[in-house]
Amino acid sequence: AQKVTQAQTEISVVEKEDVTLDCVYETRDTTYYLFWYKQPPSGELVFLIRRNSFDEQNEISGRYSWNFQKSTSSFNFTITASQVVDSAVYFCALSGSGQFYFGTGTSLTVIP
Amino acid sequence: AAGVIQSPRHLIKEKRETATLKCYPIPRHDTVYWYQQGPGQDPQFLISFYEKMQSDKGSIPDRFSAQQFSDYHSELNMSSLELGDSALYFCASSHRGRNQPQHFGDGTRLSIL
Numbered sequence: 001a002q003k004v005t006q007a008q009t010e011i012s013v014v015e016k017e018d019v020t021l022d023c024v025y026e027t028r029d030t031t032y033y034l035f036w037y038k039q040p041p042s043g044e045l046v047f048l049i050r051r052n053s054f055d056e057q058n059e060i061s062g063r064y065s066w067n068f069q070k071s072t073s074s075f076n077f078t079i080t081a082s083q084v085v086d087s088a089v090y091f092c093a094l095s096g097s098g099q100f101y102f103g104t105g106t107s108l109t110v111i112p
Numbered sequence: 113a114a115g116v117i118q119s120p121r122h123l124i125k126e127k128r129e130t131a132t133l134k135c136y137p138i139p140r141h142d143t144v145y146w147y148q149q150g151p152g153q154d155p156q157f158l159i160s161f162y163e164k165m166q167s168d169k170g171s172i173p174d175r176f177s178a179q180q181f182s183d184y185h186s187e188l189n190m191s192s193l194e195l196g197d198s199a200l201y202f203c204a205s206s207h208r209g210r211n212q213p214q215h216f217g218d219g220t221r222l223s224i225l
Contacts, residue, residue, distance in 0.1 A: 045216035
């Protein structure tokens with residue numbers, strides 16, 4: 001079964017703090033892909049990153065970084081020096097057999 | 113860069129009516145996906161098309177149908193609408209390949225009165 005768990009339903013941080021959003025997945029596929037999407041209050045879903053199961057290199061893009069650990073089936077997302085514009089719902093998603101399986105999302109509020 | 117275009121942005125219908133949502137994928141994307149996102153919920157996969165053929169099917173009700181046309185745009189047809197169909201409907205497109213990043217449109221917000 002494919003499953004994505006985002007245990008943190010809501011997180012609030014003060015601007016400039018670092019914050020990590022957790023994502024744990026389950027899959028029986030040997031080849032799979034993990035994604036992060038951002039859904040700001042305006043509602044659209046914005047693609048942030050894709051990672052395949054054979055690439056455990058961490059990735060950094062500006063203030064965003066991702067830590068993929070196959071041993072713990074986790075794909076965590078860290079925002080450093082958070083900003084108010086980072087306030088959104090963040091979804092982790094898994095794809096292995098065609099369908100996307102989304103986690104339930106983490107609502108991040110960055111307080112000025 | 114051109115993005116996925118969905119129309120209409122908002123739609124209000126009454127119970128038992130029908131609705132048609134349209135999706136225009138990013139140029140040269142050949143795969144289209146439809147999702148339903150209820151209030152406070154994660155997007156749920158409904159159906160996908162690759163090269164105008166249905167490729168995967170998720171939790172799409174029998175009252176709904178969809179197709180992809182020769183110009184790759186897709187339409188989601190919804191009949192006998194129910195209150196529970198009120199949701200945000202997303203279309204996404206990607207290049208060929210099941211694990212390519214899906215790029216989402218802004219969604220159609222459907223409200224059933």
